Amino acid sequence: MRYSRLLLPTLKENPQDAETISHRLMLRAGLIRKLASGTYSYLPAGRRALSKAERIVREEMDKVGALEILMPAIHPADLWKETGRFEIMGEDMIQFEDRHGKLNVLGPTHEEIITDLARHEVRSYRQLPMVLYQIQTKFRDEMRPRAGVIRSREFIMKDAYSFHATAECLDRTYDHMREAYRRIFTRCGLKFYVVQADPGAMGGSGSQEFVLFSNAGEDRMVQFGETDQVMSAEMAGRKLKGLKLAGEGGANFKELDTPNASSVEAVCAALKAKPIHLVKTMIFAVAKPGEAATRIIAALVRGTDEVSEWKLRKACPGIRLATRDEIEAAGSAFGYSGPLGLKVDQMFIDEDVLAMPKMIIGANKRDKHIVGVTVADLQKSISCPVQIGDFRGANDGDTGVMDGREETLHLKTAIELGHIFKLNIRYSEPMQARFMDETGAEKPLIMGCYGIGVNRIIAAAIEQSSTDQGIKWPSIALAPYEVLLLTTSVNDAELTKASQQIYEELKSKNCDILWDDRDASAGIKFNDADLLGIPIRITLGPKGLKAGEAEVKDLRTPQTHQVPLAGLISFVTNLLSS
RNA sequence: CGGAAUGUGGCUCAACUUGGUUAGAGCGCUCGGUUCGGGACCGAGAGGUUCCGGGUUCGAAUCCCGGCAUUCCGACCA
Numbered sequence: 227m228r229y230s231r232l233l234l235p236t237l238k239e240n241p242q243d244a245e246t247i248s249h250r251l252m253l254r255a256g257l258i259r260k261l262a263s264g265t266y267s268y269l270p271a272g273r274r275a276l277s278k279a280e281r282i283v284r285e286e287m288d289k290v291g292a293l294e295i296l297m298p299a300i301h302p303a304d305l306w307k308e309t310g311r312f313e314i315m316g317e318d319m320i321q322f323e324d325r326h327g328k329l330n331v332l333g334p335t336h337e338e339i340i341t342d343l344a345r346h347e348v349r350s351y352r353q354l355p356m357v358l359y360q361i362q363t364k365f366r367d368e369m370r371p372r373a374g375v376i377r378s379r380e381f382i383m384k385d386a387y388s389f390h391a392t393a394e395c396l397d398r399t400y401d402h403m404r405e406a407y408r409r410i411f412t413r414c415g416l417k418f419y420v421v422q423a424d425p426g427a428m429g430g431s432g433s434q435e436f437v438l439f440s441n442a443g444e445d446r447m448v449q450f451g452e453t454d455q456v457m458s459a460e461m462a463g464r465k466l467k468g469l470k471l472a473g474e475g476g477a478n479f480k481e482l483d484t485p486n487a488s489s490v491e492a493v494c495a496a497l498k499a500k501p502i503h504l505v506k507t508m509i510f511a512v513a514k515p516g517e518a519a520t521r522i523i524a525a526l527v528r529g530t531d532e533v534s535e536w537k538l539r540k541a542c543p544g545i546r547l548a549t550r551d552e553i554e555a556a557g558s559a560f561g562y563s564g565p566l567g568l569k570v571d572q573m574f575i576d577e578d579v580l581a582m583p584k585m586i587i588g589a590n591k592r593d594k595h596i597v598g599v600t601v602a603d604l605q606k607s608i609s610c611p612v613q614i615g616d617f618r619g620a621n622d623g624d625t626g627v628m629d630g631r632e633e634t635l636h637l638k639t640a641i642e643l644g645h646i647f648k649l650n651i652r653y654s655e656p657m658q659a660r661f662m663d664e665t666g667a668e669k670p671l672i673m674g675c676y677g678i679g680v681n682r683i684i685a686a687a688i689e690q691s692s693t694d695q696g697i698k699w700p701s702i703a704l705a706p707y708e709v710l711l712l713t714t715s716v717n718d719a720e721l722t723k724a725s726q727q728i729y730e731e732l733k734s735k736n737c738d739i740l741w742d743d744r745d746a747s748a749g750i751k752f753n754d755a756d757l758l759g760i761p762i763r764i765t766l767g768p769k770g771l772k773a774g775e776a777e778v779k780d781l782r783t784p785q786t787h788q789v790p791l792a793g794l795i796s797f798v799t800n801l802l803s804s
Numbered sequence: 805c806g807g808a809a810u811g812u813g814g815c816u817c818a819a820c821u822u823g824g825u826u827a828g829a830g831c832g833c834u835c836g837g838u839u840c841g842g843g844a845c846c847g848a849g850a851g852g853u854u855c856c857g858g859g860u861u862c863g864a865a866u867c868c869c870g871g872c873a874u875u876c877c878g879a880c881c882a
Contacts, residue, residue, distance in 0.1 A: 239817095240816080241815075242811095242815090262874090366882085369805075370880080677882060712841090714840070749843045750842085752842045768841090
């Protein structure tokens with residue numbers, strides 16, 4: 227491609243709207259342009275980078291026998307109602323009525339759609355296992371799009387879905403997909419971690435995330451010491467000291483007015499205290515979906531900590547946050563809950579609470595808190611069963627425990643690149659997607675699903691390795707072009723002729739080459755070259771031409787070579803295949 | 805949805821506090837010339853609903869009210 231014919235509008239200055247490095251550089255290097263909040267156009271170079279990522283994804287999917295399909299972005303809302311996810315996804319789904327008054331949504335993901343396809347097309351265990359995938363635009367009406375392409379309202383996702391007769395077969399495919407994902411991100415040159423994750427809204431029995439550490443990310447992760455072991459902060463277990471609910475004295479607490487102070491922050495302001503002095507009391511209900519609660523429980527953590535629903539769920543399965551009515555039925559007031567006098571069936575107390583000398587707790591009355599509460603007071607007043615343990619998300623510096631080993635936990639923020647799930651029959655059962663097994667019995671299809679945020683690959687690559695001067699593509703396989711031919715001046719006929727010859731020859735060798743043939747000063751060309759970061763840069767100037775050599779810079783090493791023109795083509799093709 | 809900030813040629817910004825000529829600068833763009841290995845220089849030129857609506861005033865980019873948009877923090881999130 228000739229630069230003079232290309233739309234590659236670089237920006238000299240940082241756009242005011244862009245804060246994160248990948249966002250800034252994608253704009254400045256002319257990869258993307260914003261249409262509106264959370265929606266971006268990909269310009270030629272950006273589209274090329276995306277295509278390169280897509281190509282890697284396709285090759286690895288095809289290698290594990292996945293079949294590419296394409297599903298609609300417009301879905302009948304009825305399909306989403308079959309699994310209950312119409313309500314769960316809620317306002318994240320972009321909805322519209324068509325001219326016939328039928329409600330449709332723009333697909334944020336495709337479990338329901340693929341399951342519908344499967345219930346029509348899959349009849350027999352003989353067809354299984356089957357893996358289908360697509361690369362397609364998804365829509366989510368994000369509350370707050372941010373960081374350019376990292377969280378946008380419209381994004382490109384590779385989503386794959388697998389169907390199985392047995393759980394063992396799902397396990398095998400899941401493992402193959404995980405390895406395929408490793409290969410994909412490795413080929414993209416990304417420094418990624420595979421993380422045990424909470425299946426969350428997707429449902430199912432297990433999942434792993436592929437993440438890349440970056441402060442532009444949104445996921446809170448902890449790294450186990452200096453190892454490659456990473457897990458979500460919510461799930462990382464910590465070492466306990468063995469504290470007990472016991473103590474002497476107490477009963478010197480008093481009730482104070484805290485009008486309209488239901489958040490930790492507001493209570494601190496009202497009582498001139500710090501979050502570390504507070505205890506948060508979270509009330510949960512044990513209930514089946516859509517049914518009344520069978521038990522009400524409470525969880526206590528310090529004001530600085532977050533209750534880990536995941537850890538709590540392990541101790542007490544089937545929980546969900548209690549409703550306002552349920553909180554009041556437990557003798558409390560919404561926003562002012564505390565352990566003293568609370569009528570719950572069980573209490574789960576994070577161990578750190580027991581190390582607090584004095585605590586501030588909710589009084590179970592509107593606009594009131596109790597200060598000066600001690601562990602002894604808790605011991606005397608709590609009559610329900612109590613479990614002491616690890617019920618909070620991990621903090622930076624905690625001592626983590628994994629498989630009997632102990633390491634300091636380092637808190638990190640991360641970009642989620644991909645996520646793989648064992649769905650089992652989460653979707654096939656409610657949607658009645660069944661197959662006939664070898665005994666002639668009808669069974670729900672066992673499913674897995676596997677997602678990759680394709681445009682996040684590009685953003686993450688730039689987050690991982692770039693400077694304010696420009697992008698440093700971590701893999702040549704991702705760069706919009708492999709080779710940049712920089713002709714320092716186009717007003718020298720000899721130079722232009724020699725450049726064109728190099729350009730044509732490399733092109734004929736199937737080399738992805740961009741020739742900067744613009745009538746612009748060398749400085750502009752060098753700066754644009756730095757911004758775009760094309761890995762191999764050939765610079766040809768009048769002095770070099772006279773000496774019969776070109777300068778070849780390999781940005782990956784980064785080494786500069788003076789190469790005789792006679793051997794230039796083979797030198798570059800060797801670099802590319804190395 | 806809560807908190808904060810911003811909105812002025814294509815881009816980055818100034819003028820706003822304290823209302824007062826024809827709203828400026830740099831970059832970019834067009835034309836002419838010089839230059840030609842790190843955003844070079846000289847000259848000429850085009851380009852504006854100062855986000856929108858209302859109000860105050862003799863007079864509003866500037867002050868007031870309402871709205872919209874964008875960004876950041878939080879809540880939320882396959």
